[in-house]
Amino acid sequence: MLEIKGIYKTFNAGTVNEKIALKGVDLHLKEGEFVTVIGGNGAGKSTMLNAIAGAYEVDDGSILIDGVNVTHLPEYKRAKYIGRVFQDPMMGTAATMQIEENLALAARRGKLRTLRSGITSTERENYREKLRILGLGLEDRMTSKVGLLSGGQRQALTLLMATLQQPKVLLLDEHTAALDPKTAAKVLEVTEKIVTANNLTTLMITHNMRDAIAYGNRLIMMYDGKIVVDISGEEKRKLTVEQLLDLFSKASGSDEANDKMLLS
Amino acid sequence: MDLLQSFLNASPGAVAQGMLWGIMAIGVYLTYRILDVADLTVDGSLATGGAVCIVLMRMGVNPWVALLCAFMAGALAGMLTGLLHTRCGIPAILAGILTQLALYSVNLRIMDGRANTAINVNKYDLLVSQRYAQELSLDNPLVLLAIFLALLIALLYWFFGREYGCAMRATGANQNMARAQGINTKWVITIGLMLSNGLVAVSGGLVAQYQGAADVNMGRGAIVIGLAAVIIGEVLFSKAFRNFALKLVAVVIGAVIYYLVLQMVVLLGLDTNDLKLLTALIVALFLAVPYWKNAIPKKIAGKGKGHA
Numbered sequence: 299m300l301e302i303k304g305i306y307k308t309f310n311a312g313t314v315n316e317k318i319a320l321k322g323v324d325l326h327l328k329e330g331e332f333v334t335v336i337g338g339n340g341a342g343k344s345t346m347l348n349a350i351a352g353a354y355e356v357d358d359g360s361i362l363i364d365g366v367n368v369t370h371l372p373e374y375k376r377a378k379y380i381g382r383v384f385q386d387p388m389m390g391t392a393a394t395m396q397i398e399e400n401l402a403l404a405a406r407r408g409k410l411r412t413l414r415s416g417i418t419s420t421e422r423e424n425y426r427e428k429l430r431i432l433g434l435g436l437e438d439r440m441t442s443k444v445g446l447l448s449g450g451q452r453q454a455l456t457l458l459m460a461t462l463q464q465p466k467v468l469l470l471d472e473h474t475a476a477l478d479p480k481t482a483a484k485v486l487e488v489t490e491k492i493v494t495a496n497n498l499t500t501l502m503i504t505h506n507m508r509d510a511i512a513y514g515n516r517l518i519m520m521y522d523g524k525i526v527v528d529i530s531g532e533e534k535r536k537l538t539v540e541q542l543l544d545l546f547s548k549a550s551g552s553d554e555a556n557d558k559m560l561l562s
Numbered sequence: 563m564d565l566l567q568s569f570l571n572a573s574p575g576a577v578a579q580g581m582l583w584g585i586m587a588i589g590v591y592l593t594y595r596i597l598d599v600a601d602l603t604v605d606g607s608l609a610t611g612g613a614v615c616i617v618l619m620r621m622g623v624n625p626w627v628a629l630l631c632a633f634m635a636g637a638l639a640g641m642l643t644g645l646l647h648t649r650c651g652i653p654a655i656l657a658g659i660l661t662q663l664a665l666y667s668v669n670l671r672i673m674d675g676r677a678n679t680a681i682n683v684n685k686y687d688l689l690v691s692q693r694y695a696q697e698l699s700l701d702n703p704l705v706l707l708a709i710f711l712a713l714l715i716a717l718l719y720w721f722f723g724r725e726y727g728c729a730m731r732a733t734g735a736n737q738n739m740a741r742a743q744g745i746n747t748k749w750v751i752t753i754g755l756m757l758s759n760g761l762v763a764v765s766g767g768l769v770a771q772y773q774g775a776a777d778v779n780m781g782r783g784a785i786v787i788g789l790a791a792v793i794i795g796e797v798l799f800s801k802a803f804r805n806f807a808l809k810l811v812a813v814v815i816g817a818v819i820y821y822l823v824l825q826m827v828v829l830l831g832l833d834t835n836d837l838k839l840l841t842a843l844i845v846a847l848f849l850a851v852p853y854w855k856n857a858i859p860k861k862i863a864g865k866g867k868g869h870a
Contacts, residue, residue, distance in 0.1 A: 373742075
C-alpha cells in the first residue's frame with residue numbers, strides 16, 4: 299500500500315545549519331498494517347511522515363502509495379490518498395469553522411470543489427452518527443466552532459476527519475503528545491477503534507514506548523535518519539520495554555538507550 | 563441647532579458615500595477577515611475601477627457593462643497580487659504594495675495620461691450621482707445602492723456556503739488543514755484576491771460616477787477606510803450579528819458610520835487636510851483595543867488561553 303524506496307532529505311544543504319534528516323529510508327507497508335514508529339529526537343520520524351505527506355519534497359528516492367508514484371506531487375494533490383493527524387491539535391482543524399463544516403471539508407478531500415452545497419442534510423445525519431461513536435458528546439454540538447473544543451476533542455475530530463473518506467495511508471504524528479495522559483489514552487482508544495474497523499494502513503509516531511508496543515502489529519525504530527529496528531508479528535506481541543531499550547542501544551551502537559526521550 | 567440642521571442636510575450624502583465605500587469594505591473583509599491576508603492592492607484597484615468605468619462610459623458603453631469591465635480589471639489586479647504572493651514567494655503585504663504602485667502607471671494609461679477624467683451627469687446616464695443625493699426620488703443613489711448591496715451580500719452569502727466558498731474559508735482559517743484536505747491553497751488565495759479586488763474596482767467605478775470623475779489618487783488610503791468600516795462594524799455588532807450575511811451588513815453599516823462621523827467632524831470645523839490623519843488614528847485605536855483587552859486581563863488574572 300505504501301512503498302518508500304531510498305529516500306533522502308537534507309535541510310539547509312550547504313550551510314552551517316545543514317542537517318541530514320533522512321539517510322536512505324526504505325519501508326514497505328502492506329494493506330492494513332498498523333505500524334508504530336519510535337526513535338529519539340532528530341531521528342527523522344516526523345521528517346519521514348512529512349515527506350510522505352508532501353509537506354516537502356525528498357532529495358532522492360521515491361514514494362508510492364497504492365502503486366501511484368507521488369514523489370513529485372504537491373501536498374494538496376497527495377491529500378487524496380492520505381489522512382493526517384498532527385501533533386499540534388490546532389493544526390488539523392479550522393478553528394473558526396463549525397464542527398460539521400470541518401467534517402464536510404474533510405469529506406471532500408481529493409475531490410473537485412465546485413459550487414455545490416458545502417454541506418447537505420444527509421451528510422449532517424451521517425456525521426452525527428459518526429460523532430456519536432467518538433463518545434465525546436460532539437454530536438450535540440455540531441454547529442459549534444471548533445475553536446471552542448479542547449485539545450483532545452480536536453484530535454478526536456481530526457482523526458474522524460482523516461478517516462471520513464477512507465485514506466490509503468493514515469499518518470499520525472505524535473497526535474497524543476500534546477494531551478494530558480487521560481485524554482491521550484482516550485484518543486488512542488478511538489484511534490485503535492477507527493483503524494481496526496476500517497482496516498487502515500497506518501503509521502503512528504509516538505514517544506511512548508509502552509504505546510508503541512501496545513498498539514499496532516508492527517514496530518519500527520529510527521535512529522539518525524534510518525530505520526534500525528523493524529519488528530512485527532509474534533515477536534512484536536511479546537516485546538517488552540526492556541527489550542526495546544536493548545535493541546535501541548545495539549542499533550545505535552552506544553549507551554544512549556537511556557536517552558530520556560525514549561523513556562516514558 | 564444650525565450645526566444639527568446642516569448635519570441632517572448632509573447626512574444623505576454621507577450615507578450614500580458610506581454605502582459606496584461599503585462595497586469596497588466588503589472586498590477588504592473578504593481578504594482581511596476571511597483569507598487572513600492584508601491586501602494593499604486595494605488603493606490601486608479602486609482607482610483602476612473608477613478609471614475603467616469612466617473611460618468606457620465616455621466611449622458610450624452601457625454603465626452596467628462598464629461596471630462589469632471594472633470588476634474584471636480589478637480582478638486582474640488581484641490576480642497579479644495573488645501570483646506575486648503565492649507563486650513568487652513575496653509576502654502578501656509587499657505583493658499588494660507592488661501591484662498598487664504598478665497600478666498608478668496603469669491607471670494613468672487607462673485615462674490617457676491624465677490624472678483626472680470627468681463625466682458629466684447631464685450628458686451621461688450615471689447609475690449614481692451626488693446631484694440626486696438629497697432628492698426624494700428613484701434617482702436617489704440610496705435606492706440603487708441599497709438594492710445592489712442586498713444582492714451582493716446575498717450572492718456572497720450563497721457563495722461562502724458552497725464547496726468552493728468553504729474551501730476559501732478553510733484556507734483563511736488554517737492553511738495546513740486546508741492542504742491536508744486537498745485544497746490548492748495557492749490558487750484559492752489568488753481567486754479570493756481576484757474576487758476582493760473585483761468588488762473594490764466596482765466600488766471605484768460607482769464612486770467615480772457618484773463624484774463625477776475618476777481620479778488617479780481616488781484610492782489613496784482606501785485600505786484604511788475599508789479596515790475602519792470592518793472594525794467599526796465588528797465592534798458595534800459582533801455580539802448581535804453572528805450570521806455571515808449580517809456580518810457583511812455590519813461592514814456596510816460600519817462604512818456608513820465612518821462617513822457620518824467624518825461629516826460631523828468636518829462640520830465641527832476640522833481642516834479636511836487632517837482627515838487622513840484622523841482616520842489613521844481611529845483605525846489604529848480600534849485595532850489596538852482588542853489587543854489590549856486580551857493582554858491586560860491575562861496579566862491581572864494570570865490565566866486565559868491565547869488563540870491563534
